[in-house]
Amino acid sequence: MKKTHASIYFVAVIAFLFYSCSQNETDSVDAKAESQQFKIINVTNHDGKSFSTGDAKSSETGKYVENPGGGVMMQAFYWDVPAGGNWWNTVNGKLTDWSNAGIGSIWLPPASKAQNGPLSMGYDPTDYFDFGDYNQNGTIETRFGSKTELVNLITKAHAENMKVYADIVLNHNSGGQSEANPFTGTNTWTNFTGIASGKFKRTYNNFYKNSFGNNDEGFFGGFPDLCHADPYVQDWLWIRADGVGKYYKNTMKFDGWRFDYVKGFGPWVVNAWNANVGGFSVGEYWDANVNTLEWWANNANSSVFDFACYYKMNDAFDGNNLALLNDDMMWKRNPFKAVTFVTNHDTDEISSKLLAYSYILTHEGYPTLFYKDYEETLDKNKLNNLIWIHNNKATGNTSILYSDNDEYVARRNGYNGNPGLVVYINNSTSWQERWVETNWASTQIKDFTGNSSWYPTTQGDKWVKIQCPPKGYTVWSVNQ
Template identity: 75%
Template sequence: MTRKFNIKTAIIASIFLVLSCNPDNAFNDLDTAKQAIKVQDITDHDGSPFSIDKYDASKARFNPGPGGGVMMQGFYWDVPAGGTWWDHVAGKVEDWSNAGIESIWLPPVSKAQGGATSMGYDPTDYFDFGDYNQNGTVETRFGSKSELIALINSAHNENMKVFADIVINHNSGGQLESNQYTGTNTWTDFTNVASGKFLRTQHDFHPNAIKNNDEGVFGGFPDLSHSVANVQDWLWKRADGVGKYYKNVIGFDGWRFDYVKGFGPWVVKEWNNHVGGFSVGELWDGNVDYLNWWANEANSSVFDFACYYKMNDAFDGNNLAILYDDMMWKRNPFKAVTFVTNHDTDEIWNKMLAYAYILTHEGYPTIFYRDYEEWLNKERLNNLIWIHNNKATGTTSILYADNDEYVARRNGYNGNPGLIVYLNNSNNWIERWVPTNWNNTQIKDFTGHSSWYPTTQGGGWVKIQCPPKSYSVWSPNI
């Protein structure tokens, strides 16, 4: 949830207009590539327009391929205010579906203390979706309840899922009351929320009659106590409570739980047991043991921060050998949600290498809105999404890694042949002999970066190549 300023945001803003006016340039040296990292890998090595395997735009609805689908983070920090965002995203749904996007993660949808300017992470009234005059506004920053439901319906019509960002660690925007547990006045009176639902007072926050604290407090906000019966009832037990109302009435298919370090994993487990749907927790920690423990205890997916930090060290630090290290997707791939950046953190410069990594490896990959719609080359991302959905199957075998090179094989599953991904962080074209699972088989680079069509030997070995500061993905030419 915490917004961290990153100097790259300012740099990007200053170069974006220049780059957008000349999207077909190819950047060859490291310094230039650093400056123009948002637009790269756009021409073949000979300067001609690339030819890549990509999605079929005539496909009207998302249809999961053998490799599954991809999640889109459908917002960024400080999206335009004015109540237009739900309609804006609704206008993207069909294109995202055609590109192979399976699901959309939306920001917190209910009224927050910041009213029309809030990104939703300071929730006041969980049942005000933009239809009550509260906190200085009727609509939320993103729009109205009817616009939200229309967006979700549009996604469902495209066979896509929509996930709600759920902020249940803390609340904001209550009235001042005399607190018997602290001996002070606290902003914990939420008995006058406009919806009239999930009324709460000092007894529903820490400290209270049951316990003084839980796992963590965020930003000095009143800390919601999930041990209190009233809180449990309204969050996940009641048929008209937050979870079931969001799912059964508003139409959400799953949940992104904000700041799960602030409460025990049993909370998410209880939510999932009572409400159901996909869930992923924001456990901001690079410790794989901790991530895996939390995912198992919560019976939930978790964002793979271990992978995120390793990719930053690998691609920006010229140390691809670090990709041998442990990550959540290696430990528990079906509970790992991988990502390159999000609304809180944007540290990786060599983003196309990072997307090539997560879209060819195990885990549930996430695309960031601004990377897709503004900063990177959309056709290249669409190609990687197509590769993920159609070729990225089976277990993963790392074939080679050093400072500049990384080669891994997806071993295929249920008749799908899998793939070999080759990442190159050097300034030169490179070649390497690698072992495949395919004997006497012609393969090709499905990114179009290489024009080679090699045939594997009887024992499966083959030589492949990769352009500088880029990637190639190889699979049988079928």
Template identity: 65%
Template sequence: MKKLKLIILYVSIVFTYSCSNDDVLTDSVKEKSVNNTSSQRAGLKPIGSGVMMQAFYWDVPAGGNWWNTVKAKVQDWSNAGIDAIWLPPVSKAQNGPFSMGYDPFDYYDFGEYDQMGSVETRFGSKTELVSLIDLAHQSGLSVIADIVINHNSGGNSEVNPYTGGSTWTDFNPLSGKFYRSATDFHPNNAHSNDSGVFGGFPDLCHNQTYVQDWLWKNSNSVAKYYRDVIGFDGWRFDYVKGFEPWVVKAWKDEVGGFSVGEYWDSNVSTLDWWTNSANASAFDFACYYKMKDAFMGNNLNALNDNMLWKQNASKAMTFVTNHDTDEIINNKILAYAYILTHEGYPTIFYKDYEEWLNKASLNNLIWIHNNLASGSTSILHVDNDEYIAKRNGNNSSGLIVYINNSDTWQERWVETNWSSTTIKDYTGHSSWQPVTQSGKWVKIQAPPKSYSVWSTL
């Protein structure tokens, strides 16, 4: 989802800027294809085996250097246990050098055509983007593209026979690919509307064969170009409430790759319906809002409520913060302790990792996630201030996480899966190394406003 200030920019800019229909270029047929064979990508960590990094935040510095900024970090991220990075929308958008990419104009301009006020995007050039993706792959990381296909921005005005007036639906991108006109947007001769329009922008009609061909079916479709030429390994679909889930499924059926949708809804049943219909993962907004209730509302009982990861863990992407929302402020590290010890595929937000939180603590939790957090989950105790859960182990011994939101140290007896076994706190917050009883019970502790994670030596 995008910030609403784009709507204001759209209104102010679109009336003063026009794109000449005559200034159309075509790509050379010799365009290099990078990183598109299984052998070249064989060294990547399986997506979902580690933790995803959201490699941007809203209003990253303009000036075309963001791809180089991220490039300098990918090896360290890989060393820490990150398995994939999610990039912002990479193509030229209406607001050119100032756009975060969520107002797409030319899907094939990655910072090489002089249009919309700049050659480079806010993030850099096509050469820098491909270089970043190459290095990420060499470092074992997959790269996820942010796909915005609900709406477009920056078209010229044209007479629209379907509305009886004029609309900003005449798109003539300098890449020479995916020209669009009124017929490609709602309403048109084939389809009056779909699930939702965002902010008054022209709303793409996915029921038109021409739009399907350019988005995912053609040999040089957006999906195949991003995969085969630019080198992307998966997809994060923006604002999927705006179109039907069959669109994501059709895209994935055509080109494959990890897929996750931004279905902004806290209703678990709705999220589960969408993941099944789209055959894709979804960000676990149900989990997000329950963590907000727990950590901002100081009532850990909220963690007892249903979440997507509890209903369908293989399709749940858990997160604490993203580029659109940062509401869990108090004791945020406790929320990360929660998602990095529980089921689902966790995402770490760039600013949390690089600026706001303790990187060593996050690296420790990433290690715990990748090495100890396996198997089903059993909640052992929950009240206003304390939450204890057990991962029952699959490829490891499992773990017990103890989250303490009170102002004092807490201790509690819990039943483990280990009999007569020495355990320790892998966070280092407690120096105890207790031995479980023959009946598998043991006393563990957690410091105030903190957490501990226990497993076998």
């Protein structure tokens, strides 16, 4: 789903628009997750299958490789980034700093030519093979730049040991010509035979309603609804070697996919794409119901954005009820299929953002940073510190140690020699202190955020007193 700006939906004639936990610790993952525990040296892909790297750092650069639950993603755009064709160059100029900070992947906006030409954010796709090199829809370049600039960006990201994810819009198309449609008895804007690339031409036969049925799971914004049941559409999207998926992966060198508005079609579509094309994938299934998110992720064989976590964080941090963080979330069901986030280009509800980032960057799941939060709004030094903590300390499964309206304490239990951490989040207006049980006996620990100057030593029974500043957080681990 995305913001509905009238400008991007102009199509000649049509313009449519859309309990509180006790101090007793409770493990957030069950016994089977023990086999899925990860550490920085244990890399796991999007479907939960482990593969060995020997070390999760590149032996050439020492920078962290991408893996869900072990990496950090940057959403490298926001809604209405500056038009004028310079966005690819803007992102390119930031890649080295992002990589040095420990960010392992970037998610780009839809890169192909869309109906609203130089003003489009890409969510109204016309020609999947025009990356800013054909004169159509009133422009040669896209809003973001030229194909050459996009290729340079991807090449630079790979040189920095970063993965690049393409935003893919498969539900709907826009910008076709009017044609008589025997299935509707009217004219529809479904003639894409004149697209400049000449690849993946489409007519009314390839959109609902058609010979395959009246509709699929959902349509969006009045746009022509692409029919994935059509073998011709399947062939061009994910089967043929020069089709959309394989061209993006093998020629353009994208490493993975963010699938837009996956409520609009069955999860089998993403499953088939993943089976034929490969690469990391995450779906935008906008639903706070964790059962629904888990159902979609399992059937799509894909990661999914953890909207359950997003809405719980909003209620917890902005509603002064941190006990809500005990509730179920996708990362607790399967951290290797959960992409966590605080803000994105569509929704920006959480006001206590640093507390939310301290949560997702210390907990399981694949955390995502939002460009504006990182580059413009929040303290970049604090976010870089949390990225470092995530990449170096946030290992093992999670135990919630304490929660009430104002305080939340959780422990990452460590893995394979990495000691893990204890995170303390305080949403009150005064300093707080609390005794907690760690995994470390008679060991000096410290706060790796620098928000506390304490260097306490745990007792022989592993208990220790820690502290946290008002409206702040601390992250404790072995002082080494």
